[in-house]
Amino acid sequence: MISQKRIIPVWFFVGILLTIYGLVVFISGIYWYVRPINIVAGYLHAGIWWGILMTIFGLFFIIKNVPKKRE
Amino acid sequence: MQLSWLDLSIIIFYFVFVLSVGWYLKKFTKTSKDFFLAGRECTSWVAGLSFLAANMGALELLGWSASAYQYGIIATHWYWIGAIPAMLFLGIFMMPFYHVSRTHSVPGFLKLRYNEPTRLLSAVSFSVMTLLASGISMYSMGLVLATMLGWNFNTCVILSAGTVAVYVAFAGLTSAIFNEIIQFFLIWCGALLIPIIGLVEVGGWDNLVTMVSQRTAEMGKAGEFMHLWSSMGSYSDNPMGLHWLGIVLGLGWVVSFGYWTTDFLVVQRVLAAKDMRSAKMAPIIASFFKMAIPFIVILPGLIGIAVLPELKPADTGAFSLNSYNAVLPLLIKRYFAPGLLGLGVTALIAGFMSGMAGNISAFATVWTYDIYRSVIYKEGTDRSYLNMGRICTVVGIIISIGSAYLVMQFASIMDYMQALFSFFIAPLFGTIFLGMFWRKATDWGGFWGLLTGTCSSISMFLLLKFNLIEGKWVAFSNDASAMAQNMWRAWWAWCITIIITVIVSKFGRPKSEEQLVGLVYGITKLEKESSYSLFHRPSFWACISLVAFLILNIIFF
Numbered sequence: 001m002i003s004q005k006r007i008i009p010v011w012f013f014v015g016i017l018l019t020i021y022g023l024v025v026f027i028s029g030i031y032w033y034v035r036p037i038n039i040v041a042g043y044l045h046a047g048i049w050w051g052i053l054m055t056i057f058g059l060f061f062i063i064k065n066v067p068k069k070r071e
Numbered sequence: 072m073q074l075s076w077l078d079l080s081i082i083i084f085y086f087v088f089v090l091s092v093g094w095y096l097k098k099f100t101k102t103s104k105d106f107f108l109a110g111r112e113c114t115s116w117v118a119g120l121s122f123l124a125a126n127m128g129a130l131e132l133l134g135w136s137a138s139a140y141q142y143g144i145i146a147t148h149w150y151w152i153g154a155i156p157a158m159l160f161l162g163i164f165m166m167p168f169y170h171v172s173r174t175h176s177v178p179g180f181l182k183l184r185y186n187e188p189t190r191l192l193s194a195v196s197f198s199v200m201t202l203l204a205s206g207i208s209m210y211s212m213g214l215v216l217a218t219m220l221g222w223n224f225n226t227c228v229i230l231s232a233g234t235v236a237v238y239v240a241f242a243g244l245t246s247a248i249f250n251e252i253i254q255f256f257l258i259w260c261g262a263l264l265i266p267i268i269g270l271v272e273v274g275g276w277d278n279l280v281t282m283v284s285q286r287t288a289e290m291g292k293a294g295e296f297m298h299l300w301s302s303m304g305s306y307s308d309n310p311m312g313l314h315w316l317g318i319v320l321g322l323g324w325v326v327s328f329g330y331w332t333t334d335f336l337v338v339q340r341v342l343a344a345k346d347m348r349s350a351k352m353a354p355i356i357a358s359f360f361k362m363a364i365p366f367i368v369i370l371p372g373l374i375g376i377a378v379l380p381e382l383k384p385a386d387t388g389a390f391s392l393n394s395y396n397a398v399l400p401l402l403i404k405r406y407f408a409p410g411l412l413g414l415g416v417t418a419l420i421a422g423f424m425s426g427m428a429g430n431i432s433a434f435a436t437v438w439t440y441d442i443y444r445s446v447i448y449k450e451g452t453d454r455s456y457l458n459m460g461r462i463c464t465v466v467g468i469i470i471s472i473g474s475a476y477l478v479m480q481f482a483s484i485m486d487y488m489q490a491l492f493s494f495f496i497a498p499l500f501g502t503i504f505l506g507m508f509w510r511k512a513t514d515w516g517g518f519w520g521l522l523t524g525t526c527s528s529i530s531m532f533l534l535l536k537f538n539l540i541e542g543k544w545v546a547f548s549n550d551a552s553a554m555a556q557n558m559w560r561a562w563w564a565w566c567i568t569i570i571i572t573v574i575v576s577k578f579g580r581p582k583s584e585e586q587l588v589g590l591v592y593g594i595t596k597l598e599k600e601s602s603y604s605l606f607h608r609p610s611f612w613a614c615i616s617l618v619a620f621l622i623l624n625i626i627f628f
Contacts, residue, residue, distance in 0.1 A: 007099050010249045014256050028410025037408045041268045047411050050264055
């Protein structure tokens with residue numbers, strides 16, 4: 001967009017956000033695994049595996065769109 | 072619902088992030104083309120995802136989950152037959168003309184094809200509707216957050232509106248697109264987990280079907296809740312009071328084509344595509360994701376019937392935690408621990424803000440190019456129009472805040488909002504459709520067709536609203552629901568637009584072929600797809616999407 005050679009692509013920003021949020025969700029998932037909370041289907045520990053998935057996705061977007069690789 | 076410090080941090084981080092992205096993009100926004108059309112350099116994926124994300128706001132997520140709770144799987148029609156054929160048609164048949172004409176907006180296309188009065192009629196109505204829609208989005212967001220989280224209504228509205236105003240004023244459409252794509256991923260990350268956990272709780276799809284049937288029988292709800300088409304043979308067999316013919320002609324043809332091919336809020340995103348192939352591919356890429364959205368919107372509503380059967384209808388414009396509108400937030404609270412909870416709430420807030428940003432960036436473009444530059448100040452420099460774009464972004468947000476408080480006073484405006492949009496969408500589609508595919512449509516034929524179609528839609532609405540005519544005169548049956556009447560009204564308004572345009576055109580002189588190059592099918596030389604390999608052809612992927620659409624309708628028949 002505008003000038004693809006200069007501007008950081010939107011996917012890099014997506015990757016940053018997904019990675020940060022993924023790590024937060026994962027770490028909070030570990031915390032709630034150790035100190036169980038009363039929610040429906042809590043035994044699934046969704047925070048752990050969902051956080052891992054988000055982090056993997058985020059890192060994929062970052063690695064594919066690292067700015068210095070595109071110059 | 073009390074949020075922990077972790078969830079609040081997640082939300083605050085989102086606000087800081089989007090402002091930072093807007094600030095970063097500001098230095099690349101130097102011309103009006105950069106501001107209003109993102110430099111026309113978007114790839115097909117960027118244009119495609121933002122095309123979809125501009126439509127996929129939180130209001131839509133909450134509203135359609137609620138509709139699924141109230142009416143069952145039939146609500147899916149608005150995502151499948153009510154979107155997919157239109158998106159594919161836009162990509163294959165209409166984007167070439169939007170792209171080749173180098174128009175900056177849909178009203179701009181009307182000026183090129185017809186005349187200035189046609190452009191102005193469309194531009195003014197679009198501007199008013201868009202600001203009102205932005206205000207409704209703000210009001211709804213404030214209401215949801217105030218009810219759900221106990222936050223102050225005014226703080227929610229002003230903080231979110233202020234953030235949107237800043238990042239859109241920084242870098243215009245580029246900033247709006249970047250944040251729409253970020254929001255798209257946030258919504259999927261925040262919402263996809265709900266049906267996954269929900270299906271685990273109820274024991275799978277077959278159990279869900281059984282539970283929904285039992286619960287709806289217990290609630291005394293008539294009609295089939297878990298089939299898309301098999302109950303559409305009669306108005307009384309399905310909870311929405313619809314007939315398949317009204318769905319196909321009203322929703323599947325006129326309303327969906329009218330919205331997806333002419334509403335500038337979404338079309339603006341594909342106008343920003345960098346080349347013809349990207350412009351064609353963008354809506355086709357979006358169609359695949361659109362088909363998947365019912366899994367994060369409709370399915371939660373159905374799961375809500377099974378696990379939250381106690382919800383009640385809400386008054387217009389109201390939001391309460393025991394109403395249908397709250398099914399999605401209640402499922403977020405049911406399944407998400409702190410951390411995930413913050414992500415879910417952030418996804419909702421991002422959806423609201425994205426809706427506002429989309430409306431404001433579209434309004435800024437139409438106001439600056441189609442009203443200010445065309446009528447008020449024709450001799451300005453590019454810099455002056457760029458500055459006007461930034462100014463009217465802020466002014467537009469202020470007006471939207473005003474309309475949010477107006478809606479607060481008169482909540483029934485939200486009922487009328489659907490009707491207001493429908494007044495203009497179907498006739499506009501008729502006007503553009505004829506303009507693109509019939510070279511003999513004259514400039515005044517287009518104007519009078521658009522005006523007459525709009526007036527006829529308004530007239531039918533008022534006649535039905537005040538019971539001056541029976542429903543059967545519009546929808547063939549007095550048993551037709553208000554929604555069915557709206558669909559038939561759209562169909563008749565479209566027909567009237569076409570007929571009047573043809574009749575008036577017969578008495579006028581069409582533009583010459585030289586004037587119509589780039590605007591009309593048959594005269595314009597379009598790039599052939601044969602120069603691309605099979606997997607790079609937009610038509611190939613359109614066929615794949617169409618087949619997937621048909622298969623889904625058969626599976627859930």
